[in-house]
Amino acid sequence: MDNALIDGASLKSCYRCGKCTSGCEVNRIDPSFQPHRLLQLIARGAVDELIDGDAIWKCTTCFTCAERCPQGIAVTDILWSLRALAFRSCRNSGLLEAQKAALFKTGRLYPVTGLDHKKREKAGLPPLAENATLISRIFDAAKAGG
Numbered sequence: 001m002d003n004a005l006i007d008g009a010s011l012k013s014c015y016r017c018g019k020c021t022s023g024c025e026v027n028r029i030d031p032s033f034q035p036h037r038l039l040q041l042i043a044r045g046a047v048d049e050l051i052d053g054d055a056i057w058k059c060t061t062c063f064t065c066a067e068r069c070p071q072g073i074a075v076t077d078i079l080w081s082l083r084a085l086a087f088r089s090c091r092n093s094g095l096l097e098a099q100k101a102a103l104f105k106t107g108r109l110y111p112v113t114g115l116d117h118k119k120r121e122k123a124g125l126p127p128l129a130e131n132a133t134l135i136s137r138i139f140d141a142a143k144a145g146g
């Protein structure tokens with residue numbers, strides 16, 4: 001492993017309490033996404049498997065896992081490092097491709113759902129438009145600029 005953030009000491013200090021996973025918003029929506037299991041896979045040397053897969057692209061980088069970790073492990077940074085490794089070695093997952101396509105088309109990584117509207121309404125926020133027009137305009141301007 002050539003990334004300083006994915007260090008053996010951090011991985012060894014994880015005692016698999018699962019606090020990172022139990023606070024993860026993505027895990028609530030997709031129980032198969034379990035940050036503590038991803039750390040275990042790294043510790044077992046399954047980095048190639050991870051950077052070829054979809055899991056590392058599901059993280060929203062909210063840092064909740066890192067804040068909850070009693071061992072002070074930089075879980076989010078470790079997952080981010082795996083993304084960097086995937087980029088550097090030109091590995092693409094199906095999810096990353098889908099996110100890129102959605103970003104160029106709508107300016108968002110994920111489509112806005114009814115659940116998003118409900119959560120925003122509860123928080124007193126206005127509904128989100130399906131397309132993030134400002135971001136789409138930035139992409140259009142970049143294309144026109146050549």
Ligand code: SF4
Pocket residue numbers: 013014015016017018019020021035036039068069070071072073075
């Ligand atoms: S919260 Fe920290 S110690 Fe607990 S499983 Fe997650 S990374 Fe390991």
Ligand code: SF4
Pocket residue numbers: 020023024025026027035058059060061062063064065066075076079
């Ligand atoms: S940073 Fe990623 S893995 Fe950690 S809690 Fe947020 S979404 Fe989950």
